[in-house]
Amino acid sequence: MTDTQTVPAAPPTPMTPIKVRLGDLGIAPENLRFKEPADDGVPQLAETILAAGVVIPPIVRPGRKGEQRFMALDGRRRRFGLLLLAERGDLTDDYEVDCLLAETKAQQVAGIMLPATEHAPVHIADVITAIGTLRKTKLDTGAIAAALGYAELEIKRLEALAAVHPNVLKALRHGKLTLKQVRLFARIGDKKQQAEIAQTALDGYFQDYQLRAVVEHDRATVEDDRFTLVGMDRYLAAGGRVASDLFGEYPDFLLDPEVLQGAWRERVQPIVDHLKAEGLAVYVAREAGYGAPDVFFRLAHVWERDLDEVRKTALADARYAVTQLE
Numbered sequence: 001m002t003d004t005q006t007v008p009a010a011p012p013t014p015m016t017p018i019k020v021r022l023g024d025l026g027i028a029p030e031n032l033r034f035k036e037p038a039d040d041g042v043p044q045l046a047e048t049i050l051a052a053g054v055v056i057p058p059i060v061r062p063g064r065k066g067e068q069r070f071m072a073l074d075g076r077r078r079r080f081g082l083l084l085l086a087e088r089g090d091l092t093d094d095y096e097v098d099c100l101l102a103e104t105k106a107q108q109v110a111g112i113m114l115p116a117t118e119h120a121p122v123h124i125a126d127v128i129t130a131i132g133t134l135r136k137t138k139l140d141t142g143a144i145a146a147a148l149g150y151a152e153l154e155i156k157r158l159e160a161l162a163a164v165h166p167n168v169l170k171a172l173r174h175g176k177l178t179l180k181q182v183r184l185f186a187r188i189g190d191k192k193q194q195a196e197i198a199q200t201a202l203d204g205y206f207q208d209y210q211l212r213a214v215v216e217h218d219r220a221t222v223e224d225d226r227f228t229l230v231g232m233d234r235y236l237a238a239g240g241r242v243a244s245d246l247f248g249e250y251p252d253f254l255l256d257p258e259v260l261q262g263a264w265r266e267r268v269q270p271i272v273d274h275l276k277a278e279g280l281a282v283y284v285a286r287e288a289g290y291g292a293p294d295v296f297f298r299l300a301h302v303w304e305r306d307l308d309e310v311r312k313t314a315l316a317d318a319r320y321a322v323t324q325l326e
Contacts (some may be wrong), residue, residue, distance in 0.1 A: 015100040015107055020060060022082055023093030026068035028061060030112055031076055038080040044143060046081040050090055051139065052130040054078055057098045059111035073102060073111035125173040131155060132162025160186045160246055167198035176201040180207065185246050187215045220254040226264040227254065238263045 027034055039276045057074025072079055086090040102111040134144050141159075145152045161169075161182055168185045171177040177185075177198070185194050193214070220227070222242075227235065235243070240259040242252050254260050265284070272282045283293060292298050307315065 011105065013104060015059065015102050015111075017057065018060075018099055018101045019096040020070045021093065022086060022091065022095040022097055024063075024069035025058075025060065025079060025082075025097060025099075026063065026071045027076055027079060027113075028071035028073050030108075031073055032112060033076050035270075035296050036076070038084075039077070040082045042077060042084060045077060046084045047139065047143070048130075048134060049078070049081045049134075050085055052133040053098060054082070055126060055130055059102050059107075060099045061102050061108050061111070070099065070101075072099075073108060075099075087126060123173055124179060125169045126171060128158050131158050135162070137157055139149045157183075157247055165191045165194040167195045167202065171201040171206075174202070176204075176206065180249075181211060183234050183249065184211050185271050201249045218257065220257040220260055221251040222254065223251045224254065224260065226260055229267045230260060230263045234267070235260060235264050 054075075056075075056078070058072045058078055060070040060072050060075075063069045064069050082091065082095070082097065086093065086095070100111075102108045131144060141152050141155050144150075145155045148160070164182060164185045168177065168182055172179065172182050181201075185198065188194050188197075195215070197206070197211055222232070232242075235254065238259050239256065240263070241255040243255055244252050268284060272284065275282045281296070283296070304312070305313065
């Protein structure tokens with residue numbers, strides 16, 4: 001009997017990051033779009049590069065006889081944008097472009113054939129940072145969306161993330177936070193608090209529920225049980241304001257919880273008056289720690305499974321009535 005051994009394939013050799021002088025950067029004839037001229041979107045791309053730099057490094061190979069020192073296997077439009085900036089005087093031929101050097105034949109074939117999203121994935125943290133930089137240059141949302149290939153709504157959402165503390169994006173880039181968690185950070189107005197919580201993620205002892213507790217603490221939404229009784233018309237008439245969640249992950253926020261509480265008290269007052277007329281003492285409170293006064297008792301919690309058939313039927317009928325009213 002002969003033993004067989006599986007020899008693992010050698011891992012691919014990574015391309016080498018280098019800096020290439022703009023004046024030494026040409027377009028390789030094997031580039032799949034070598035003969036295509038600059039399109040109408042290049043001027044906008046140039047503005048993006050001027051504001052945020054080249055986000056995805058072009059892949060280059062060493063130049064051959066009669067060619068420039070380095071030849072781009074991909075990155076044709078990025079080079080057009082850089083050349084346009086040089087023509088305008090915003091850059092010189094000595095401007096250094098971050099590139100990836102494909103030295104082996106396998107690397108060069110990969111540089112020609114693989115789309116940018118495969119051979120040079122851009123971390124979402126870098127996109128968020130770039131959007132923040134672009135916004136500072138006064139580019140509008142439509143221009144940024146066109147330059148980066150995102151929908152305008154997505155640009156607005158990512159722009160909100162660009163305002164978080166740098167520690168948050170650092171933790172995202174290192175895989176310590178998810179994008180959904182970064183969206184929670186964006187809802188915290190205190191940058192110092194953002195930094196402290198993000199540091200726990202970088203240190204390896206972050207707890208998601210703690211972040212959600214900070215965001216959701218004392219925040220009222222249209223799903224609040226009081227709002228069911230008050231309704232939108234009464235809330236707005238009392239001066240309450242409403243805001244929608246930019247990320248579409250939470251129900252609409254009620255920005256004036258004290259207005260909601262006041263409107264709710266007005267709605268329950270007739271019930272209180274009626275119960276008092278029947279000789280009952282009524283106490284109303286919102287605080288989670290509220291306890292029944294001396295000699296009074298809280299209503300006991302009842303497990304539905306412990307009810308007899310008559311009470312189960314009555315409960316089902318009551319729920320149906322509530323559904324009809326809603």
